[in-house]
Amino acid sequence: MSLYQLTIYRNLLHYSYANRIASIPVGNSQIWPLYAIKCFSHQSSSTNISPDEVKVGDEVLNQIIAPRENASNCSHEIVDACIDKICRLGHLAAAAQLLKSLCNEKISLNSSKAYDMVLLAASERGDTPLLCQVFKVAVVSCKSLSSASYMSFARAFTKTNDSSKLLECVKEIVEVTSQNCSVINRIIFAFSKCREIDKAFQIFNQMKCLSCTPDLYTYNIVLDMLGRAGRVNEILHLFVSMKDEGIAPDIVSYNTLINSLRKL
Template structure:
């Protein structure tokens, strides 16, 4: 079958001005409109058989000549294309979602996001539901264009139809807000989204995490402050995320305040909560508080893990209490927690600074002999 784009190219060839009886000014108008029409159609040609000669005849018949000429309207052309696409999909024995997704992709690549959105909406109204890929394509395009209104609508549609979204979708939402400081618009979006998923806080948690991950800490905290007025409420994951955000930003006092608020709200801290505190307190040299929360862990029956011992061993080493570092290191091995190369390097470095070269060489040899059995980067990943 001859493709639609080839039909149109052939028709333009037949309209060569050397063979046309039309006056040159009138022909130029037709040729210009045909060129616009061809660019629109060629950008979405993915396999549907369309009666193009009929469309073009009708299209040329609508051409306005110098006396009543108006600029070509892209939306009018798009409407005609939509009618053909929708008719073909409706008449198909089984709608081809891959072809429909390809149309959305073509529109997005051409920068015509409104056309892609209209196509998805029209298919939805006709109870033709596409796979999430089509919505993801439009979501990404809206994010890159910073089209907040379109992005919010597509995100909500995805959430309603699919439920569980990928981390990429949340990242696209966060990136879309990088060029705006409109907190009202952001909070309005979060409020609408939370209403769709109430009483679960999972979606809002992932939005907060995405904003923090792309460097928009203040907006992440703004969303968190809004949590109290939402139908869903902060949970353990919410607090752990906020503790991490504040700790990384060096806002230690605020981190400790949120930790206290967490317990006041009746949410028991877990190993992630305590490790977040210990790791960030270590960075600011608060060994006293590290010991307080380490003891609190034991009182609450929470077993320390590799991250816990790493924070404490490094804290004692930096404070000059290398004996306590070694004691904790041996305790960790007795608990059958695999040491990491980072702990060995920390011990060796601190021992050398203190002039305990023989002991440093001992741990260096131990490191080299057990290198393959040491904990790797994956063991330091934050628990979900």
């Protein structure tokens, strides 16, 4: 896509949002929410969009709304720009629906930047239901979700004491990721970085009930978390339980245990 086309597309965004759109309606998944931008820009009475600009805007939208066989050619820069604009206006539900539509069309983004923006905005707003919805789509769509997204997930739940919502969200994440232990490991690590030890430990204890058995990395994360908090008795108990579960401690496990005991 040329710089000129991208400029026109951004102008269309500017014109449509200048009319203070309350929400972006979602229609046919083959068209998805960005089509609304074109509709609103056509309806604008305060702007002077030339026919040529509208034509170029349509071409840009058509490139984004690519057939499945050309889905890999989706312009990720435009998606990121659109998501950024929507988030700045506070229309997080529309941003979430847009990302979900991309996922439904099996269009993968090159990076997690778009998801990072929506998750950060949802976290700052304290909108945990929307955050969970977007996070589930993100872990399915992105090959590697950034640490920033995991931190946004954890910080959102630091503002609430409702553990049931957190555990329910974790359960749904385990289901959509087919018991992918690495995703839950990174969630636990994010909570430990936020010093939400009790919440991290709740997730760890729930893993066994969800057919997502903790692995060596899970135990090492929890050992380190408990060690930094000075909860030595729990470390000793957890270290013994590793062997009971048939998981052999490695050099990281032993170093964590030794360093924690040394602090006594």
